[in-house]
Amino acid sequence: MFKKILSVLMVVAMVACLFTACGGNEDAGKTDATTFKIGAIGPTTGDAAIYGQAVMNAAQLAVDEINAAGGINGAQIEFKPADDEHNAEKSVNAYNDLKDWGMQILMGTVTSTPCIAVVEETHNDNMFMLTPSGSAVDCIRYDNAFRVCFSDPNQGLASADYIAAQKLGTKIAVIYNSSDAYSSGIYEKFMAEAKVKNLNVVAEGAFTADSNKDFTVQLQQAKSAGADLLFLPIYYQEASLILAQADKMGYDPAVFGVDGMDGILTVENFDTALAEGVMLLTPFAADAEDKLTQDFVTAYKAKYNEVPNQFAADAYDAIYIIKAAIEKSGATPDMSVSDLCNAIKGAMTQITVDGVTGLGMTWTADGEPNKAPKGMKIQNGAYVAM
Amino acid sequence: MKQGSRLSNMKKSTKTNGITYLMLLVAFIVVQIFTATDSMTNLIKGLLVPACIYIIMAVSLNLTVGILGELSLGHAGFMCVGAFASSFFSVCMRDVITSEWVRFPLAIIIGGVVAALFGFIVGIPVLRLRGDYLAIVTLAFGEIIKNLMNVLYVGLDSNGFHFSMKGTTDLGMEADGKVIVKGALGITGTPRDSTFVVAFILVVITVFVVLNVVNSRQGRAIMSIRDNRIAAESIGINITKYKLMAFVVSAFFAGIAGVLYSHNIATLTATTNNFGYNMSIMVLVYVVLGGIGNIRGSIIAAVILTVLPELLREFSDYRMLVYSLVLIFMMLFSSSPAMVNFREKLSLKGKNKSKKEKGVA
Numbered sequence: 001m002f003k004k005i006l007s008v009l010m011v012v013a014m015v016a017c018l019f020t021a022c023g024g025n026e027d028a029g030k031t032d033a034t035t036f037k038i039g040a041i042g043p044t045t046g047d048a049a050i051y052g053q054a055v056m057n058a059a060q061l062a063v064d065e066i067n068a069a070g071g072i073n074g075a076q077i078e079f080k081p082a083d084d085e086h087n088a089e090k091s092v093n094a095y096n097d098l099k100d101w102g103m104q105i106l107m108g109t110v111t112s113t114p115c116i117a118v119v120e121e122t123h124n125d126n127m128f129m130l131t132p133s134g135s136a137v138d139c140i141r142y143d144n145a146f147r148v149c150f151s152d153p154n155q156g157l158a159s160a161d162y163i164a165a166q167k168l169g170t171k172i173a174v175i176y177n178s179s180d181a182y183s184s185g186i187y188e189k190f191m192a193e194a195k196v197k198n199l200n201v202v203a204e205g206a207f208t209a210d211s212n213k214d215f216t217v218q219l220q221q222a223k224s225a226g227a228d229l230l231f232l233p234i235y236y237q238e239a240s241l242i243l244a245q246a247d248k249m250g251y252d253p254a255v256f257g258v259d260g261m262d263g264i265l266t267v268e269n270f271d272t273a274l275a276e277g278v279m280l281l282t283p284f285a286a287d288a289e290d291k292l293t294q295d296f297v298t299a300y301k302a303k304y305n306e307v308p309n310q311f312a313a314d315a316y317d318a319i320y321i322i323k324a325a326i327e328k329s330g331a332t333p334d335m336s337v338s339d340l341c342n343a344i345k346g347a348m349t350q351i352t353v354d355g356v357t358g359l360g361m362t363w364t365a366d367g368e369p370n371k372a373p374k375g376m377k378i379q380n381g382a383y384v385a386m
Numbered sequence: 387m388k389q390g391s392r393l394s395n396m397k398k399s400t401k402t403n404g405i406t407y408l409m410l411l412v413a414f415i416v417v418q419i420f421t422a423t424d425s426m427t428n429l430i431k432g433l434l435v436p437a438c439i440y441i442i443m444a445v446s447l448n449l450t451v452g453i454l455g456e457l458s459l460g461h462a463g464f465m466c467v468g469a470f471a472s473s474f475f476s477v478c479m480r481d482v483i484t485s486e487w488v489r490f491p492l493a494i495i496i497g498g499v500v501a502a503l504f505g506f507i508v509g510i511p512v513l514r515l516r517g518d519y520l521a522i523v524t525l526a527f528g529e530i531i532k533n534l535m536n537v538l539y540v541g542l543d544s545n546g547f548h549f550s551m552k553g554t555t556d557l558g559m560e561a562d563g564k565v566i567v568k569g570a571l572g573i574t575g576t577p578r579d580s581t582f583v584v585a586f587i588l589v590v591i592t593v594f595v596v597l598n599v600v601n602s603r604q605g606r607a608i609m610s611i612r613d614n615r616i617a618a619e620s621i622g623i624n625i626t627k628y629k630l631m632a633f634v635v636s637a638f639f640a641g642i643a644g645v646l647y648s649h650n651i652a653t654l655t656a657t658t659n660n661f662g663y664n665m666s667i668m669v670l671v672y673v674v675l676g677g678i679g680n681i682r683g684s685i686i687a688a689v690i691l692t693v694l695p696e697l698l699r700e701f702s703d704y705r706m707l708v709y710s711l712v713l714i715f716m717m718l719f720s721s722s723p724a725m726v727n728f729r730e731k732l733s734l735k736g737k738n739k740s741k742k743e744k745g746v747a
Contacts, residue, residue, distance in 0.1 A: 209657075
């Protein structure tokens with residue numbers, strides 16, 4: 001009996017240690033009055049790690065640049081990334097951890113589903129939040145949240161309008177990922193808008209994350225229906241497989257993608273000749289000629305030895321947007337999280353930012369950006385504006 | 387209680403169970419003290435409810451794996467069912483029943499009962515299988531549930547509910563309708579009703595029910611099936627009935643864990659990480675590390691393995707690497723023969739007793 005009591009006591013001691021150890025961190029969480037603490041949440045491990053890593057790299061790059069140039073209104077930025085494994089539950093944990101660190105502004109989260117969970121938390125704390133790439137509508141359902149990228153419905157709408165205006169196809173087939181919020185969000189709005197614009201959608205093929213290797217069924221369906229335009233509101237990894245499999249079948253429709261298609265030229269073991277003629281609507285192209293993009297791409301390549309993708313561009317802009325908003329509002333690092341949020345929130349609707357994902361970006365109070373998507377076409381292995 | 391030997395036997399189980407309850411009580415008091423003095427970090431505060439959720443998952447799975455002796459790899463499927471059913475209920479009733487003290491208990495019951503119902507339906511054909519086959523079928527069940535939830539669209543308007551497997555446009559709703567379940571986007575806007583106190587009460591209920599089942603007539607029947615199916619059958623134990631009983635109770639509590647999960651974060655989607663095989667395996671890891679059949683072990687393992695990866699955030703990118711190393715060391719610690727001997731020496735007096743206790747603690 002004695003030993004049992006002892007074991008219980010030891011468990012108590014262990015639990016107590018656990019909590020006191022964490023309690024000790026509390027002091028470190030106090031706001032440092034001279035620097036802005038910006039936290040970022042995204043999947044740096046797991047299936048979606050490629051997006052999270054791009055975001056964290058680009059954000060770090062932007063932060064370093066700003067700090068080297070003297071910071072925001074003279075105040076340096078402290079930046080801390082946190083991993084959420086593309087999991088809503090882990091994302092909230094990451095958010096809590098960053099709060100313990102003393103985060104004042106959140107740049108995140110990278111993916112949509114965790115973003116919807118985290119926006120609930122930031123709303124409760126009234127913390128300013130700018131998501132680089134959370135594109136689902138609910139990601140910014142509260143007034144403290146803004147985003148850099150387009151929302152999913154906006155992309156669907158823009159795609160349908162663009163296809164109708166440019167008369168890109170008479171019979172359209174759509175292949176989308178029904179298990180992905182991004183893809184199905186675009187798909188739904190596209191279908192609704194297609195009806196309005198009298199686009200003739202002859203085939204719809206869906207796949208899920210568990211069956212994203214073989215697309216012959218969906219392609220056969222599109223081919224039999226005689227589709228001459230293939231709309232792919234999906235990410236480039238799957239798009240590259242679809243292009244390769246279509247080629248094998250001897251099926252050669254025109255292909256139209258959205259911003260997730262960006263990156264298709266970098267897929268390993270993918271014959272980029274197959275991507276010739278692929279059209280995509282994207283706010284960012286790594287090959288663009290303007291100075292901003294060129295500088296960003298060069299700096300990113302020099303630091304991380306790879307070409308930045310859409311996500312990296314969004315994150316790079318996000319940091320500069322936060323900087324612009326803070327400068328506009330005249331906020332200082334010693335303000336409380338809530339005051340800071342109110343100040344930046346007010347400034348967001350007044351600023352105009354030229355970034356790598358668009359020139360003259362402005363925001364509405366509901367958090368949506370105003371910028372024009374660029375129609376791009378792949379020619380000779382490079383993006384060309386349409 | 388009639389005979390001496392039985393009395394001492396009961397006493398032993400009461401004693402071990404007492405320690406389990408005492409441990410829970412102490413943990414609860416410690417948390418309350420830290421909450422009252424406000425000396426807990428946000429991270430730990432945020433982990434309280436998830437820890438309770440995984441305790442319930444681990445304890446309920448232990449009933450199937452440890453007590454019934456059947457390997458189930460679809461436990462997250464039941465959690466998923468419970469989560470979606472209760473979330474659906476809460477979102478629909480949000481404006482009708484405004485008091486969370488009425489709505490949340492109802493949601494808990496609904497989530498549990500629906501999961502139990504699925505456990506029953508799945509259990510009837512599945513429990514005819516044994517060993518690897520059962521594991522494979524339960525694995526498939528979990529995946530089916532997850533994929534079904536990903537294509538399910540449900541909307542509500544003045545004409546009632548609309549269901550579809552195609553998309554929101556296919557629901558054919560009136561203008562006043564709202565879509566509640568949006569396929570891959572899942573359910574958003576579930577009221578945040580899960581609190582640590584509620585979650586803790588549910589943990590106690592789960593542990594209480596499972597421990598009592600184990601120490602009851604039914605529990606002995608269930609364990610006899612595990613130990614020797616033919617012998618159990620020959621003395622007239624209704625194998626199907628008892629297997630199903632354990633399976634359904636296990637599913638019921640997994641459903642309740644799902645309710646807590648869905649009412650703890652604002653978005654509910656069925657992905658591999660939260661309701662797929664990843665989660666099922668994760669819970670199985672809790673059970674195995676805590677000791678198969680050992681309820682107290684499951685509780686401790688679930689808490690440690692939920693909190694640990696978050697405390698390892700210091701290591702940033704190497705977090706998961708460190709975590710897996712810790713898992714390996716824990717496994718070695720809990721089951722390598724040398725360590726087992728050491729622990730037995732530490733905690734048990736006689737050799738006889740250790741033999742007896744190996745069955746179920």
